[in-house]
Amino acid sequence: MRRAPGVLARAALLLVVVGSLFPLYWSIVVASHDNAAMSARVPPLLPGGELGHNAHAVFEAVDFQAAMANSAIVAGTVTVSNVLLSTLAGFAFAHLVFRGRRVLFGLVLGSVLVPALLGVVPMFELVSGLGWYGRLEAVIVPGLVSAFGVFWMRQACREAVPRELVDAARVDGCSLPRVYWHVVLPALRPNALVLAMLTFLTSWNDFFWPLVVLDPVESPTVQLALSHLAGGYYTDYPLVLTGAVLGTLPVVVLFALLARKLVTGLVGGRVNP
Amino acid sequence: MFARLDRKVTPYLFVAPFFVLFATFGVYPLARTAWMSLHRWDLLTGPVRFSGLANYAHLFTDPLFYNALANTASIFVVSTVPQLAAALGIAALLDRPLRGRTAWHGAVLLPNLVPVVAVALVFTQLFGRDQGFVTWVLTWFGADPFDWQAHAWSAHLGVAVMVIWRWTGYNALLYLAAMQAVPRELHEAAALDGASRARVFRSVTLPGIRPTLLFTVVVSAIGGLQLFTEPRLFGVGSSGGNDRQFQTLVMYLYENGFERFDAGYAAAISWVLFALCAVLASVNAVLVRRLVGRG
Amino acid sequence: MRRSYRPLWLVTALVLVAGCGGGTSGDGRLRLTVATFGEFGYESLFEEYERAHPGVDVVGRVADFDAHHKGLITALATGNGAADVVAVEEQYMPRLRESTAGFADLAKFGASGLRDRWAPWKWEQGVADDGKVVLGLGTDMGGLAMCYRRDLFERAGLPTDRDAVAALWPTWEQYAEVADRFARDAPGAAFVDSVRSIYTAVLNQAGESYFARAGDSFIADTNPNVKRAFDIAGALGASGRTAKVNTFTQPWNVAINQGGFATLTCPAWMLAQIKDAGGPANSGKWDVTAIPGGGGNWGGSYLTVPAQGAHQREAYQLAEWLTAPEQQRKLFVDDGILPSQPEVYRDPVVLEHKDPYFSDAPVGRLFAASSDTIRPNYRGVRDADVRPVFGRALGRVEEGSQSIDQAWEQAVREARDAVR
Numbered sequence: 001m002r003r004a005p006g007v008l009a010r011a012a013l014l015l016v017v018v019g020s021l022f023p024l025y026w027s028i029v030v031a032s033h034d035n036a037a038m039s040a041r042v043p044p045l046l047p048g049g050e051l052g053h054n055a056h057a058v059f060e061a062v063d064f065q066a067a068m069a070n071s072a073i074v075a076g077t078v079t080v081s082n083v084l085l086s087t088l089a090g091f092a093f094a095h096l097v098f099r100g101r102r103v104l105f106g107l108v109l110g111s112v113l114v115p116a117l118l119g120v121v122p123m124f125e126l127v128s129g130l131g132w133y134g135r136l137e138a139v140i141v142p143g144l145v146s147a148f149g150v151f152w153m154r155q156a157c158r159e160a161v162p163r164e165l166v167d168a169a170r171v172d173g174c175s176l177p178r179v180y181w182h183v184v185l186p187a188l189r190p191n192a193l194v195l196a197m198l199t200f201l202t203s204w205n206d207f208f209w210p211l212v213v214l215d216p217v218e219s220p221t222v223q224l225a226l227s228h229l230a231g232g233y234y235t236d237y238p239l240v241l242t243g244a245v246l247g248t249l250p251v252v253v254l255f256a257l258l259a260r261k262l263v264t265g266l267v268g269g270r271v272n273p
Numbered sequence: 274m275f276a277r278l279d280r281k282v283t284p285y286l287f288v289a290p291f292f293v294l295f296a297t298f299g300v301y302p303l304a305r306t307a308w309m310s311l312h313r314w315d316l317l318t319g320p321v322r323f324s325g326l327a328n329y330a331h332l333f334t335d336p337l338f339y340n341a342l343a344n345t346a347s348i349f350v351v352s353t354v355p356q357l358a359a360a361l362g363i364a365a366l367l368d369r370p371l372r373g374r375t376a377w378h379g380a381v382l383l384p385n386l387v388p389v390v391a392v393a394l395v396f397t398q399l400f401g402r403d404q405g406f407v408t409w410v411l412t413w414f415g416a417d418p419f420d421w422q423a424h425a426w427s428a429h430l431g432v433a434v435m436v437i438w439r440w441t442g443y444n445a446l447l448y449l450a451a452m453q454a455v456p457r458e459l460h461e462a463a464a465l466d467g468a469s470r471a472r473v474f475r476s477v478t479l480p481g482i483r484p485t486l487l488f489t490v491v492v493s494a495i496g497g498l499q500l501f502t503e504p505r506l507f508g509v510g511s512s513g514g515n516d517r518q519f520q521t522l523v524m525y526l527y528e529n530g531f532e533r534f535d536a537g538y539a540a541a542i543s544w545v546l547f548a549l550c551a552v553l554a555s556v557n558a559v560l561v562r563r564l565v566g567r568g
Numbered sequence: 569m570r571r572s573y574r575p576l577w578l579v580t581a582l583v584l585v586a587g588c589g590g591g592t593s594g595d596g597r598l599r600l601t602v603a604t605f606g607e608f609g610y611e612s613l614f615e616e617y618e619r620a621h622p623g624v625d626v627v628g629r630v631a632d633f634d635a636h637h638k639g640l641i642t643a644l645a646t647g648n649g650a651a652d653v654v655a656v657e658e659q660y661m662p663r664l665r666e667s668t669a670g671f672a673d674l675a676k677f678g679a680s681g682l683r684d685r686w687a688p689w690k691w692e693q694g695v696a697d698d699g700k701v702v703l704g705l706g707t708d709m710g711g712l713a714m715c716y717r718r719d720l721f722e723r724a725g726l727p728t729d730r731d732a733v734a735a736l737w738p739t740w741e742q743y744a745e746v747a748d749r750f751a752r753d754a755p756g757a758a759f760v761d762s763v764r765s766i767y768t769a770v771l772n773q774a775g776e777s778y779f780a781r782a783g784d785s786f787i788a789d790t791n792p793n794v795k796r797a798f799d800i801a802g803a804l805g806a807s808g809r810t811a812k813v814n815t816f817t818q819p820w821n822v823a824i825n826q827g828g829f830a831t832l833t834c835p836a837w838m839l840a841q842i843k844d845a846g847g848p849a850n851s852g853k854w855d856v857t858a859i860p861g862g863g864g865n866w867g868g869s870y871l872t873v874p875a876q877g878a879h880q881r882e883a884y885q886l887a888e889w890l891t892a893p894e895q896q897r898k899l900f901v902d903d904g905i906l907p908s909q910p911e912v913y914r915d916p917v918v919l920e921h922k923d924p925y926f927s928d929a930p931v932g933r934l935f936a937a938s939s940d941t942i943r944p945n946y947r948g949v950r951d952a953d954v955r956p957v958f959g960r961a962l963g964r965v966e967e968g969s970q971s972i973d974q975a976w977e978q979a980v981r982e983a984r985d986a987v988r
Contacts, residue, residue: 013366017380020442023395024387036825036847085290092287104288111299113495113550119302121316121536121645126301128648142298145291148492155484159454175276176283194450198443201382207389212642217629226390227635237394237818244391251386255379316645317667394818402812403819423967509814512956515963531638533953534663
């Protein structure tokens with residue numbers, strides 16, 4: 001029987017959580033004050049009453065609705081695609097025999113090594129050559145699948161999907177796509193959900209590449225809209241952090257709504273004590 | 274006939290999307306960058322002339338390159354080791370029965386959710402020289418106001434804190450997902466044998482999550498070598514302090530490519546970085562394999 | 569190119585993005601995009617232009633200084649993604665003059681005829697190939713003055729009247745003496761924000777800095793102007809006269825708000841930043857007077873038309889209108905943006921303009937006077953590679969990690985490497 005964590009362990013965990021929460025809490029504090037308060041010698045430690053006013057100013061200053069919608073489209077598409085394509089490739093690498101498998105998987109691992117910032121100029125040439133400059137495709141398509149996801153799902157597949165199960169299904173005459181859809185995908189659900197969550201986060205918070213290929217005014221993501229808010233010589237921090245809080249809340253809410261599913265996903269088919 | 278085709282061709286179709294995208298957005302830029310690195314290449318006007326390995330020759334005698342390399346290594350060590358250790362500990366705690374599990378998971382991942390702009394502001398506030406929170410706490414113990422950005426060690430520490438803060442929860446959840454896959458019976462058998470919790474962790478859990486461990490170490494190593502956002506946000510501009518005391522390799526790359534328009538040199542840095550990533554990743558992989566035996 | 573079968577968001581994105589290299593909106597109207605950074609005060613002018621030119625939509629894009637110029641450079645590098653009209657800050661001009669192919673030559677639209685509108689040096693910075701190619705039309709400029717806190721000066725027993733204050737510091741050496749006096753009599757506040765702002769101001773008063781006007785050769789190591797500016801600023805930093813806060817950072821905002829320093833070198837555009845950072849509570853505490861060493865210039869921009877745009881002529885017409893005297897006058901009165909055209913800054917409306925926030929300082933007259941004495945500062949093609957090196961060196965002096973001599977030596981070494 002596994003025991004619940006003791007007092008010390010709980011305290012440690014609590015400390016971690018407090019540390020994790022503090023910057024967000026502090027963002028809310030700043031977002032609910034005016035800028036004069038932020039310039040005081042001792043910055044405020046408790047939320048003030050300016051949040052509504054600041055939020056209004058954010059929506060005045062940038063097209064925040066459009067930014068939210070764009071971010072949701074980008075992160076949503078990238079997430080769904082990443083999960084599907086990564087589990088697909090992961091399954092192939094884990095359980096299927098085909099010529100060149102080892103070499104190809106070596107390539108997947110190798111591709112993790114390519115520094116993201118390395119090819120910005122060639123990437124930009126490519127994307128704008130395809131006519132995607134300023135369009136969401138420019139951020140969606142390069143992110144449709146990741147080596148990270150493929151590697152991880154291969155690992156998960158080896159652990160969660162017994163090879164015998166795959167073989168049995170094939171003996172029964174199931175085609176590979178059917179095996180994938182009916183056997184592999186359900187078994188990978190716990191890991192796939194975590195992959196989905198992390199992919200969504202990464203995509204939602206991506207800043208550098210969207211900054212290069214999108215336009216902060218005409219095709220903003222949430223992160224671009226935020227940088228736009230911080231764009232003047234003079235930065236109105238409460239305004240920027242109000243935007244940050246507004247841009248974070250939907251994700252928090254989304255995760256909270258999905259939380260039960262995610263957790264059951266995380267603990268998988270395991271029987272709880 | 275169809276089954277045969279299915280067996281032969283379908284696996285390739287399954288992995289094809291990855292490789293098509295990787296070839297387009299990974300290999301092509303990499304190859305083009307290699308080509309650029311062999312030229313004196315102006316970012317604005319394009320190739321000036323073919324220069325062979327001149328960019329690389331200069332790189333290996335460039336003190337600023339070695340400075341950036343040393344900073345990157347230092348920040349990497351200070352940030353990655355505690356980060357992965359803490360992630361492991363948090364994952365182990367979360368792996369046990371816990372009321373309100375959902376909330377804990379969410380809270381741990383939260384730092385990764387906070388927009389970069391907000392992170393920058395909060396941390397410069399925390400480590401501010403005059404009004405910073407850390408300074409404020411230190412003055413309780415009689416310390417003078419301290420300029421965190423001005424010294425190499427303190428700047429590295431500050432950047433490391435940002436990295437640790439942003440990425441520990443992320444790795445913890447990766448570990449947690451792996452731990453959940455370790456068959457429970459193994460734990461219970463070991464516990465019945467009278468093994469202590471620490472021992473169960475060492476001899477059952479760790480080997481059980483070895484592949485994930487390996488992977489996170491490799492990814493963190495690469496992430497560490499490519500560190501850019503956090504140190505860039507920690508100071509002003511991409512020089513990383515007045516004496517480049519926290520300029521990382523990618524910041525140096527960025528400075529050359531986008532501030533000095535020397536795309537050829539920046540491309541050479543990219544390729545050296547790529548090679549370093551490959552070496553470091555393989556060393557790490559071997560290391561972890563040694564440390565965490567096959568159980 | 570509209571594709572109605574696409575989901576709504578994509579259509580919207582397409583319509584919006586069509587303007588990126590110039591384009592027409594769905595109803596056949598011409599869309600021109602104007603990319604600026606910081607505060608140009610153009611929003612109301614766009615509306616006015618649209619009213620006067622039915623069929624033209626003007627869309628502004630504003631980014632921060634760095635993001636804006638990085639964006640322009642990426643766009644130039646790849647031939648894609650630039651706005652129809654793009655603002656360029658003067659420090660980027662020397663480098664961009666080297667790649668004239670990226671920009672429309674405005675001379676072919678008749679820009680050469682406008683030459684006399686601008687102060688000669690302002691015009692010169694915007695042209696290439698001995699003036700045959702016109703790259704950009706000047707917007708504002710950054711005539712130098714000195715801002716100071718009346719309350720802090722009073723506390724230190726210094727005069728507060730702006731003419732009396734100007735009389736204290738005809739030269740930078742005298743300014744440094746005032747700094748010493750201030751430190752003795754008003755401890756608790758610094759005299760100036762940072763070494764960098766002093767250094768920039770002193771250096772910008774010189775005709776030549778890092779590169780020689782003749783032949784563009786590297787002279788930073790031997791030019792007495794550079795060493796002098798370095799020593800003046802370095803001495804202030806080494807003796808702790810600076811608040812060690814860099815311009816536009818949050819600590820700088822806080823220091824302005826809290827009276828952390830008593831003086832600040834003030835290009836015209838700085839007044840708006842002080843107002844923002846100081847807030848209403850600090851109204852009337854600041855004043856503006858003449859800067860030591862005579863006039864000078866810090867900053868100012870140009871409007872350019874990238875060659876990749878599809879509507880260069882229309883873009884030029886817009887840029888010409890935005891930089892025309894009437895608009896420059898309006899921008900000064902409404903937003904305090906200093907015109908770069910003598911006819912405008914000598915206009916009575918401008919000359920008589922006073923700023924209540926700055927204790928009713930006659931900012932129009934002050935900046936006009938400063939602008940008239942500007943010695944055009946030559947910027948080399950590789951200026952931007954060298955300038956940060958010296959800034960960082962002074963930062964090390966200010967932090968106390970190096971002596972002035974050590975910092976200078978290292979800076980010269982790094983600068984030589986940078987121009988290899």
